[in-house]
Amino acid sequence: MSGRTADVGPGPAGRRNFLAELLAIACGGLATLAPIGAGLWAFLDPLRRKGAAASFLPVTELSALPDDGVPRQFAVITERADAWTGFAAEPVGAVYLRREKGSGTVEALSATCPHAGCFVEMESGGRCFRCPCHNSTFTLDGGIVAPSPSPRPMDALECRVAKNGEVEVKWQKFRAGVAEKVVQ
Amino acid sequence: MNRPDTRSSVARKGPLGRLADFLDDRTGYRAVMHEALYERVPGGARWRYVWGSTLVFAFMTQVITGLFLWASYSASAQTAWESVYYIQHEMTGGWLLRGIHHFMAQAMVVLLALHLLQVVIDGAYRAPREVNFWLGLVLMMLVLGMALTGYLLPWDQKGYWATIVATNLAGIVPVFGPSIQQLVIGGTEYGHHTLTRFFALHAGFLPGALILMLVVHLALFRKHGLHAKRPFTRPDAMFWPDQVLKDAVAMLAVMAVVLGVILMPALRAMLLGEPVHAGHLGAELGAPADPSLPYAAARPEWYFLFLFQFLKVFEGWGATGEFLGAIVVPGLIMGVMFLMPIIGNWRLGHRFNVAFTLGVVAGAGLLTAMALNEDYYALWVDKAPLAEAQKLYDETGGDETKLAAALGGDAARIGVVQRQWRKLEKIRHSQAFLDAAKQARLDAARAIELAGRPEKIPPAGMLELVRADAKSQGPRLFAQHCASCHAHVDPRSPGAEAILAKASAANLFEFGRASWMRGLLDPAQVAGPAYFGNTAHKEGDMVSFVQGDLADADQWKKDDIEAVIVAMASEAGLADPGVQPAILERGRALVADGERCGGCHKLGDNGTDLGSAPDLTGWGTRDWLVGIITDPTHARFYGDTNDRMPSFGKAAEGAAPMLSPQQIGLLADWLRGDWYRP
Numbered sequence: 001m002s003g004r005t006a007d008v009g010p011g012p013a014g015r016r017n018f019l020a021e022l023l024a025i026a027c028g029g030l031a032t033l034a035p036i037g038a039g040l041w042a043f044l045d046p047l048r049r050k051g052a053a054a055s056f057l058p059v060t061e062l063s064a065l066p067d068d069g070v071p072r073q074f075a076v077i078t079e080r081a082d083a084w085t086g087f088a089a090e091p092v093g094a095v096y097l098r099r100e101k102g103s104g105t106v107e108a109l110s111a112t113c114p115h116a117g118c119f120v121e122m123e124s125g126g127r128c129f130r131c132p133c134h135n136s137t138f139t140l141d142g143g144i145v146a147p148s149p150s151p152r153p154m155d156a157l158e159c160r161v162a163k164n165g166e167v168e169v170k171w172q173k174f175r176a177g178v179a180e181k182v183v184q
Numbered sequence: 185m186n187r188p189d190t191r192s193s194v195a196r197k198g199p200l201g202r203l204a205d206f207l208d209d210r211t212g213y214r215a216v217m218h219e220a221l222y223e224r225v226p227g228g229a230r231w232r233y234v235w236g237s238t239l240v241f242a243f244m245t246q247v248i249t250g251l252f253l254w255a256s257y258s259a260s261a262q263t264a265w266e267s268v269y270y271i272q273h274e275m276t277g278g279w280l281l282r283g284i285h286h287f288m289a290q291a292m293v294v295l296l297a298l299h300l301l302q303v304v305i306d307g308a309y310r311a312p313r314e315v316n317f318w319l320g321l322v323l324m325m326l327v328l329g330m331a332l333t334g335y336l337l338p339w340d341q342k343g344y345w346a347t348i349v350a351t352n353l354a355g356i357v358p359v360f361g362p363s364i365q366q367l368v369i370g371g372t373e374y375g376h377h378t379l380t381r382f383f384a385l386h387a388g389f390l391p392g393a394l395i396l397m398l399v400v401h402l403a404l405f406r407k408h409g410l411h412a413k414r415p416f417t418r419p420d421a422m423f424w425p426d427q428v429l430k431d432a433v434a435m436l437a438v439m440a441v442v443l444g445v446i447l448m449p450a451l452r453a454m455l456l457g458e459p460v461h462a463g464h465l466g467a468e469l470g471a472p473a474d475p476s477l478p479y480a481a482a483r484p485e486w487y488f489l490f491l492f493q494f495l496k497v498f499e500g501w502g503a504t505g506e507f508l509g510a511i512v513v514p515g516l517i518m519g520v521m522f523l524m525p526i527i528g529n530w531r532l533g534h535r536f537n538v539a540f541t542l543g544v545v546a547g548a549g550l551l552t553a554m555a556l557n558e559d560y561y562a563l564w565v566d567k568a569p570l571a572e573a574q575k576l577y578d579e580t581g582g583d584e585t586k587l588a589a590a591l592g593g594d595a596a597r598i599g600v601v602q603r604q605w606r607k608l609e610k611i612r613h614s615q616a617f618l619d620a621a622k623q624a625r626l627d628a629a630r631a632i633e634l635a636g637r638p639e640k641i642p643p644a645g646m647l648e649l650v651r652a653d654a655k656s657q658g659p660r661l662f663a664q665h666c667a668s669c670h671a672h673v674d675p676r677s678p679g680a681e682a683i684l685a686k687a688s689a690a691n692l693f694e695f696g697r698a699s700w701m702r703g704l705l706d707p708a709q710v711a712g713p714a715y716f717g718n719t720a721h722k723e724g725d726m727v728s729f730v731q732g733d734l735a736d737a738d739q740w741k742k743d744d745i746e747a748v749i750v751a752m753a754s755e756a757g758l759a760d761p762g763v764q765p766a767i768l769e770r771g772r773a774l775v776a777d778g779e780r781c782g783g784c785h786k787l788g789d790n791g792t793d794l795g796s797a798p799d800l801t802g803w804g805t806r807d808w809l810v811g812i813i814t815d816p817t818h819a820r821f822y823g824d825t826n827d828r829m830p831s832f833g834k835a836a837e838g839a840a841p842m843l844s845p846q847q848i849g850l851l852a853d854w855l856r857g858d859w860y861r862p
């Protein structure tokens with residue numbers, strides 16, 4: 001030690017010292033809390049963001065969907081906001097539509113795998129769906145083919161045929177990896 | 185510690201020495217350096233002590249290359265891929281910088297595993313080094329976290345889809361899962377904020393935490409000294425320079441391996457006399473992330489493959505299985521590792537720890553091998569003995585009752601065939617992965633080609649450019665909307681016959697070109713499957729004209745037909761550049777002639793009315809193709825003789841057509857082979 005500072009001995013023990021310690025910690029802590037708090041406040045912002053409200057989106061025309069019970073893949077196109085960027089009309093995902101022989105109603109399945117979110121594809125022979133990630137396999141109506149890593153069947157989406165012949169699908173996302181179908 | 189007296193020699197020192205003295209006086213740096221370098225290494229320097237140092241070195245490499253990458257990287261959904269493309273393919277040396285960062289990350293994971301193995305096997309986690317062991321485990325998780333977050337940053341297909349799986353798995357953590365998921369992806373959808381957050385984690389939070397912990401880890405390491413391996417065969421040595429030399433050699437070796445991996449393809453190309461493209465060296469860059477485009481080759485980086493594969497182990501367990509595979513088992517393994525210093529105090533505890541660690545490593549290795557085998561199975565399996573089973577599969581459609589009938593109930597045979605079917609299924613899955621991986625490589629190469637256009641990338645980003653590219657979108661649109669009727673196959677290619685036989689409309693391969701027209705005007709082909717054979721026009725006027733008039737050498741001379749062919753290709757703008765104008769003239773006149781083609785077809789103002797046959801004015805041009813795809817029932821095309829072809833661009837009031845004008849344009853361009861070529 002250079003000896004430039006005078007030796008400071010242990011101060012008078014007792015209340016005054018304890019108070020000083022407490023105050024020092026409180027002041028320092030409060031001062032540090034401000035930036036951390038402000039940071040966290042902004043960081044937690046995504047928690048109060050909700051997904052876009054689900055709405056029926058036109059996907060195709062009924063006449064474009066052969067009634068042969070074979071699912072066909074269609075892009076879901078809608079406007080979309082990504083933080084500060086707005087997209088007028090963008091493909092945001094895909095659905096499989098399927099129509100039984102002679103039926104006027106359409107079944108819609110989300111192409112998003114309920115296991116962990118990969119893109120489910122049609123097996124090359126067209127006999128079933130298969131997810132390329134962990135091999136979850138589904139029947140053509142979306143049912144689970146056991147044994148499967150996926151906890152639930154493919155997610156069916158509400159679907160209706162509008163007066164002008166358009167097939168409209170209620171575009172929703174569901175939580176992956178859980179047995180129940182919970183809207184995200 | 186004996187500190188050499190520096191003062192006494194002051195008079196003999198030059199200016200540098202005096203400066204050093206001055207600094208030491210004010211900072212005491214010599215003592216610090218001495219403290220840092222003159223550590224005693226019991227039993228002498230050894231190679232087995234180098235792992236920790238190589239890890240520190242690898243981390244420093246990541247910090248240095250990472251900072252330089254940061255200087256060129258831009259984290260947003262419209263600029264991440266674009267800026268990485270620019271680093272990799274346009275900046276001088278960018279490929280090397282990125283390559284080192286990419287492969288050193290992998291080296292780091294390997295070194296981490298070696299370091300951990302050694303610490304456990306040597307029992308270096310025991311008192312008084314428990315805290316340091318725990319710190320080491322935390323450091324390991326931080327490194328893995330950086331690897332995971334770094335994978336997304338290029339915002340290419342593979343990073344994007346791997347991250348979707350990873351963050352969805354985070355979402356199944358009980359109670360907080362969904363919130364954690366929403367926080368890391370920055371909302372409910374993947375986008376800008378997923379990137380900014382992953383980048384902040386990758387380059388800020390995680391390395392910051394890592395540096396803090398590393399400082400403590402190293403300080404504690406010095407405090408406790410090296411955990412020397414007994415017995416000592418040599419006298420003690422000093423850390424500097426003996427051990428440092430060994431460390432430095434090891435670091436150089438690690439770097440040499442990394443550089444070797446980066447440069448190997450260049451070396452091979454040079455030996456083969458092929459050109460070397462610097463942009464293709466080092467880390468690869470996939471096609472830009474596209475949420476609407478399936479990516480069947482989605483796989484995590486190889487060192488996470490065992491976790492990926494582990495999820496398949498719990499097939500049929502439902503949500504519990506996923507929870508076990510993604511959260512519980514990995515959590516338990518980490519838990520046991522954290523308890524090792526305590527377990528190590530028990531009798532046989534150390535042996536348990538060693539066995540456990542080796543077991544985990546072996547298990548991970550096995551899972552990795554299984555994952556690779558599943559994906560690449562089709563490459564190494566011998567398919568010849570399965571031909572018979574494949575035939576049975578095709579015949580029965582994979583139906584087991586039909587199989588039993590086909591084999592006359594021979595139980596032994598049925599069993600054999602069923603086993604072979606399972607093998608065939610594995611091959612199919614593997615082939616699907618290999619095809620997807622190949623497609624991914626093609627898409628990536630095309631995106632990179634497009635990004636290199638002189639016009640550069642538009643402000644809306646690369647995805648816009650890819651989606652407007654006829655070469656990559658054409659085949660997809662065709663497969664989805666046209667291929668259920670039309671073929672698009674080179675008739676000379678193997679297997680073309682089967683494809684043509686299945687098609688119910690004309691083969692559109694090289695439509696608009698002379699080769700296509702030559703087939704149409706060939707009496708032997710016009711009613712075949714490549715043209716009108718499988719359509720309602722099989723009995724139509726065109727077929728009878730080609731098989732009648734054209735086949736009659738008195739009416740149509742060979743050169744006249746050839747002139748018509750060339751003229752039509754020229755109408756489409758797809759004729760060979762070498763054709764003589766005189767022939768074109770003649771061909772055009774023949775087509776327009778009211779006694780010949782012009783009797784039914786309109787061409788320019790030859791006076792023929794629209795309606796009885798397609799208008800040949802501008803036949804095969806983009807405009808003509810867009811027209812016929814939009815509405816083949818228009819009088820300009822087939823009118824009411826249209827055979828089953830939908831009007832893709834026409835829709836009822838207020839409804840959207842099946843294909844947008846942009847999509848129809850892409851199909852037309854693709855059919856014509858009109859796309860950007862570098």
Ligand code: FES
Nearest residue numbers: 113115116131134
């Ligand atoms: S994400 Fe589909 S099986 Fe795992």
